[in-house]
Amino acid sequence: MADRPYTAVIDRLREVGLRPTRQRLALARLLFDTGDRHVTAEQLHGEAVTTGISVSLATVYNTLHQFTESGLLREVVVEAGRSYFDTNIANHHHFFETKSGHLIDIPADQVTIGSLPTAPNGAEIEQVDLIIRVRRRA
Amino acid sequence: MADRPYTAVIDRLREVGLRPTRQRLALARLLFDTGDRHVTAEQLHGEAVTTGISVSLATVYNTLHQFTESGLLREVVVEAGRSYFDTNIANHHHFFETKSGHLIDIPADQVTIGSLPTAPNGAEIEQVDLIIRVRRRA
DNA sequence: AACTGATCTAGAACAATTCTAAAAACCTTG
DNA sequence: CAAGGTTTTTAGAATTGTTCTAGATCAGTT
Incomplete structure (x- = not known):
């Protein structure tokens, strides 16, 4: 959050073998910079857009799944027809x-x-x- | 399953306040006459059609939900985008x-x-x- | 048999997600 | 720092599972 706000996130992505692209970095910060959260893809996409980050919904889905496979997120299924992603792993x-x-x-x-x-x-x-x-x- | 195969099911529906209609009876038998099972709406609809029971998919959904609300079934959510109904309550x-x-x-x-x-x-x-x-x- | 509300139906509508093929970005290497 | 090959992103279409709708049918009276 200070001088080089992205270095921590970049390292985190690199560690799991994901290229630190603009979109992934932005989403990672939305997800991990605010303590534990439970988000849906649509929610996160909405936040990104509101924050002025241009990212497509498809990318949000891709990213959430990649993060989940890499162990950065955990998917929680509570309702048929909606997926939550939990930043608390x-x-x-x-x-x-x-x-x-x-x-x-x-x-x-x-x-x-x-x-x-x-x-x-x-x-x-x-x-x-x-x-x-x-x-x-x- | 013997002489009057429907009486048990009819009573079961009556007990929970559901009219024993042709469709509900047929679905109830598919669900409850074969021991514990886990089915999706589409699966059950497929079975019904195969068995020669004419019932619409909408009715299968309605019935599964009514049965669940009445405590005859339990809904199990495991995957986003698919609902299982469990006959083991x-x-x-x-x-x-x-x-x-x-x-x-x-x-x-x-x-x-x-x-x-x-x-x-x-x-x-x-x-x-x-x-x-x-x-x-x- | 007629009546009345409950139930059923086909098909449209819907919401969440995935797919697709093309454009853009990323990271070498020369 | 330009070219090249790969990965990623994208918009929009497609898919999937489910719900809605309005009219037809049925179940249980009277």
């Missing part, structure tokens, strides 16, 4: 407010999942998603 | 094979989730979904 869980569509992080240490069953057919566990759906009382 | 969890898109039930007693955090703002917990994403080794 630490092990944690989620509350999902069904009414508002809002996601809230739950730190991993606030939940204990004991004795996971072994995956079938010698499959490898990729991710454990615990989503607690809540309805806010009116 | 007992408390349980899921493996999700990312490659094949296959869902596998995990009985509740094979996992222990201890100390759920309290929901924010006095919200009420509606459902707890634990999904373990696995990748089958080639």
Whole structure:
């Protein structure tokens, strides 16, 4: 954020083997410079445009997926038909407010999942998603 | 399945306040007469058509949602852009094979989730979904 | 049988996402 | 620093899964 605001982001992209293009840098800053967030592709695209960054929606989708594959983001699926991307890649869980569509992080240490069953057919566990759906009382 | 194959299903629908129409009965039998299953709307519609039951896709969607609201089904969201409906409404969890898109039930007693955090703002917990994403080794 | 509200339907509409092929940007190398 | 080859971006079309709509049909009375 100081003199050379991009160096940190550039390094972060380089580390995972992604070329630091103008679009990826801009999106990375929107995503990672503001603490943990949950965004949809449309949301992020809207932010970018508002901020004066010219980037197409297709690129936002591409970038979000590349970031996810590189482990910079985590995709959270809560509603059929909408994908959230979570900038918090630490092990944690989620509350999902069904009414508002809002996601809230739950730190991993606030939940204990004991004795996971072994995956079938010698499959490898990729991710454990615990989503607690809540309805806010009116 | 014997003499009067529909009576059980009719009662089941009546209990939850749904009129036992031809379409609902047919779909209910496809869903509930074969043990636990995970289906998408398109799948179920395909089955119905194949079985010679004339029912529109819109009705399949309506019916699946009505059944879900009535507690006869449970909706499982694993992939953005596709909804599964689970005929197993007992408390349980899921493996999700990312490659094949296959869902596998995990009985509740094979996992222990201890100390759920309290929901924010006095919200009420509606459902707890634990999904373990696995990748089958080639 | 007639009536009335619930249900069903085909097809249009919709929203989120992916695809496509061409243009632009990036990073060498000479 | 220009040329060249590759990667990335882009606008717009295409696709997918789902919902909506308005009219037709059905279920359960009276």
